[in-house]
Amino acid sequence: MFNEVNVYLPPKKYSLKIALVYPSTYEASITNLFTHIAYYYLTENLGALVDRFTLDNPDRGAVTGLSLKDFDLALVSISFELDIFNLIKILIKNGMNLRKRGSKPLIIAGGLPVMANPLPYLPLCDAVFIGEGEILLTLINNLFNEYGIELFRESKFDEFIHELYERTGSVHSKILTNNYGRLRVRKSIVENYSKVNQPTCLIRSQDRSPIYGDGYYIEISRGCKWLCTFCLEAFTTYPPRYRDEKSILKLIEEGIKCIKINRVIFYSLSFFDHPKADYLLKYLVENGVKFSVPSLRYTTLTEERIDAIALGGQRTITIAPETAEKHASCLIRKELEEALLKRLTSYIINQGLNVKLYFMLGIPGESSNAGKNIGKLINEIICSTKMIRKEQLRVTINPLIPKPQTPMQYVPLILKSDFKRRINDVRASVNNSKVRIEVYDWNHAYTQALIALGNEDIGKLAIDVVLNRGSLAQFRKYAQEKLGYNEFIFKIKEPSEELPWDNIDLGLRYVVKSLGEKLIQAL
Numbered sequence: 001m002f003n004e005v006n007v008y009l010p011p012k013k014y015s016l017k018i019a020l021v022y023p024s025t026y027e028a029s030i031t032n033l034f035t036h037i038a039y040y041y042l043t044e045n046l047g048a049l050v051d052r053f054t055l056d057n058p059d060r061g062a063v064t065g066l067s068l069k070d071f072d073l074a075l076v077s078i079s080f081e082l083d084i085f086n087l088i089k090i091l092i093k094n095g096m097n098l099r100k101r102g103s104k105p106l107i108i109a110g111g112l113p114v115m116a117n118p119l120p121y122l123p124l125c126d127a128v129f130i131g132e133g134e135i136l137l138t139l140i141n142n143l144f145n146e147y148g149i150e151l152f153r154e155s156k157f158d159e160f161i162h163e164l165y166e167r168t169g170s171v172h173s174k175i176l177t178n179n180y181g182r183l184r185v186r187k188s189i190v191e192n193y194s195k196v197n198q199p200t201c202l203i204r205s206q207d208r209s210p211i212y213g214d215g216y217y218i219e220i221s222r223g224c225k226w227l228c229t230f231c232l233e234a235f236t237t238y239p240p241r242y243r244d245e246k247s248i249l250k251l252i253e254e255g256i257k258c259i260k261i262n263r264v265i266f267y268s269l270s271f272f273d274h275p276k277a278d279y280l281l282k283y284l285v286e287n288g289v290k291f292s293v294p295s296l297r298y299t300t301l302t303e304e305r306i307d308a309i310a311l312g313g314q315r316t317i318t319i320a321p322e323t324a325e326k327h328a329s330c331l332i333r334k335e336l337e338e339a340l341l342k343r344l345t346s347y348i349i350n351q352g353l354n355v356k357l358y359f360m361l362g363i364p365g366e367s368s369n370a371g372k373n374i375g376k377l378i379n380e381i382i383c384s385t386k387m388i389r390k391e392q393l394r395v396t397i398n399p400l401i402p403k404p405q406t407p408m409q410y411v412p413l414i415l416k417s418d419f420k421r422r423i424n425d426v427r428a429s430v431n432n433s434k435v436r437i438e439v440y441d442w443n444h445a446y447t448q449a450l451i452a453l454g455n456e457d458i459g460k461l462a463i464d465v466v467l468n469r470g471s472l473a474q475f476r477k478y479a480q481e482k483l484g485y486n487e488f489i490f491k492i493k494e495p496s497e498e499l500p501w502d503n504i505d506l507g508l509r510y511v512v513k514s515l516g517e518k519l520i521q522a523l
Contacts, residue, residue, distance in 0.1 A: 002026060002062055003206040006258065008043050008050075010064050015149040016048040018140075019061065019071040019105060023086035024079065026054045026062075030203055031210040033219055033267060034077050034133045040199040041137050046144055055086045058093040068094035071105040072152040073140070076125065077133075078111035081451035082444070084459070088124060088466040098124055098463050106157050110136065113452060115187065115236045117404040117501040118172045120451050120459035127161050127173035130504055131188030132222075132237075134196050139164055172504070186505045193222060193241035200254040212292065215263030216255035220248055220280070224269035226297065227508075229332045229407040229515050230322075230360070230400055233269060235508055245276040249283065256289065263290040263313070272300035281308040295320055295358070299337060301344050310353055317348050320358035324377040328366040331522055333515075338377070342384055345393075349385040355393050361422045362400040362414025365522035371422030375429020382432050391436045397423065398440040401448050402489075404501045405508075407515035410493040411523070413449050416442045447472055449489050450479050455500045457483050492520055 020038055022029035029035050029052065042050045051061030053068060060067060068074060068090070076087060087109075091098055109121050110129040118128040129136045143151055143163060151160050158175050165171040170188040177183050190196045202217060210217070223240035224231070252264055264284065271277055271293045284291050290313035298319045309317060321341055323329050329336035348355050359374050367373070378395060387393060399419050402408045419442050427437060451458060461483065465475045479485045493499065495513040 001057060002208060004062065005204050005206060006201045007039075007063055007203055010049050011043075011047055014047055014049045016046055016073070016144060016152060017066075017071040017105075018042050018046075018048050018050050019068055019074040020050065020052045021068070021074050021076040021087070021090060022052065022054050023076065023083040023090055024055055026056050026205070027208050027211050028079075029054045030205065030208075031212055031217070032077060032079065033198075033217055036199050036202045036217070037197055038075060038133065038137060039203060040201065041134075041197055042140070045141050048144075053090060055090065058090040068096070069104055072149075074105040074107045075136070076107060076109040076111075078109055078114050078121065081113050081448045083111075083113075084120060084124075084451055084462050085466055085472075088463055091124065092466065098467070104154055106152070106154075106160065108136070112232055112236050115405075115506065116232055116504070117452060117454070118185075118504065119456050119500055120454045120462070122172070122174055122456050123459040123463060126157060126175070127164070127171050129164075129171055130185050130506075131168065131170040132190050134190050135168065135170070135188040136164075137197075139167060182503050184503050184505065187236075187507055189239075190222075190241075194244045194247050196222075196243075198243075198251055200251060201258040202255070204259055212265050213263075214259075214261050215265045215290070215292065216252060216259055216261065217265045217267065218248065218251055218255065219243070219267040220271075221268045221274050225273060226270060226333060227511065227515075228322075228334055229519060230363075230403070231269075232403040232406055235406045235512070236506055237269075238506070238508055240273070242274050245280060248276075248280060252284075252289070262288070263292070265292045266294060268294060270297050270300065272296065272305065278305070278308070281305075281312060285311045294318070297334075298341055298344055303344075303347050306344070306348055306351065306353075310351060314353075316354040316356055318356040318358070319345070321377075322358065322360050323363050323366060323370065324359070324373040325363075325366050325370060327522075328363045328370070331365045331519055332363055341377075342381055345381050346384040349387055349392055352388065354391075357393070357395045359395065359397045360400045361397060361419055364411055364519040369425070371425030372429050375426045378426075378430050378435065379432075382430075382435065387434050390434045392434065394436045394438065395430075396438045396440070397426065399442055399445040401445050401452065403452050404499070405504070405506050405512065407512050407519055409453070409499065409512070410495060410516040411519055412490045412492060413446060415490070416446070443472070443476065446489070447476055450476065450485055453489060453500075454479075454485070458485070492523060494520070 042048050051064045107125045108127050109125040114128045161173050168188045169186045172185050221242045223237040224234040225240045292314050295318040495516050
């Protein structure tokens, strides 16, 4: 169906069948590194039959054509809150009884939204894992080696989940809450990051390309030292860790040979925080390897680094100043350095490259003129450059979505009327046909906030809406009218207030509360 390479044919002898479920498109699934890590690790270490399911391949495995019900275990990767609806659709397509779990396969979900707040996902999964995926894979491997296939039988599901919790304390499940009361769950992380599993071969389709384009995907760091107050990934993946440069270069050398594409795509929350970032780029340029780096913190950029990125073949540099107001920028721990931002964006454009800027509205401490100030900053950037083609500068503006386990969990979502007014201010201020301004839909942001800050009732509501073929608009309406969630989404939460996900310990509770107090004071 997907004309894949670098995949294993089903082994002739196996006792365990494991499904990897990515509730989004196939292209997104092969962009997700855990898809590759889990596929190769489980196949090579357990000799298991491993297959993959996506939204566009929901009811039969990409390799075997088997139904999800044929598998013993299903590992679900949730990358975004709205994936919950796609997961429900996949489970329905496979004839799952969503209102009563306990039949094959045992479903375990993970991912950043799940780690931050597992409650909405509990009604449709048997368990959620609060930690890094490599830890879960090692646990599965150890349990299989100790107990064999017997522990993976339907009759042993409860025992399997208890074993996971007893060994890590990083599993949340309704099965466990019966015995433990309000379950206390702590995050599990990989300590020796340089030795974390990263496959040299990646699954590739000859017909479809990954979202970020084709190349060898490699994560060179995990976590981020900056801890911007809105960033879910920074707070869930903390502490920052870096893969050593020798391991990186060895993996790259082997990886580009395997996939036969002379290009590297780096995964990192802040690329130039890596102590050997400049050395890595210099090495790749000298050896004729193309590369792409992710969104960059502009205060870590220089003209020399921009030149190095251009030599690697990247044509667009993405920068996220988030706000055009000094006070608000300090509160989100991304202090605005306006002169530096203008100088760097001007340099990028004058070199013939493209710039993509990300902003948010609804940041605590921003003024009612936040939209006008974003427009003013964009105009000043335009005036300082000589754009030679349309859309050489692109701007994306999102509502700030409060996320659990971040200081923004105490902050209300911006009202729709305020967001629309400030967006109109931006558009009215920027009068240049060469600039493209994209705006994230407020209704989608509101839906994300409902799931991100929701409890089990939100998960049950999502199931009901999908089963009845309802829309996202109906989901929002029922969340307001039947569950009364508007009050929770749009109110200020005090740091002393107990929140539904407070039993999940990601290791930064004190930091979240102390930064949250400063944000509340700015409202």
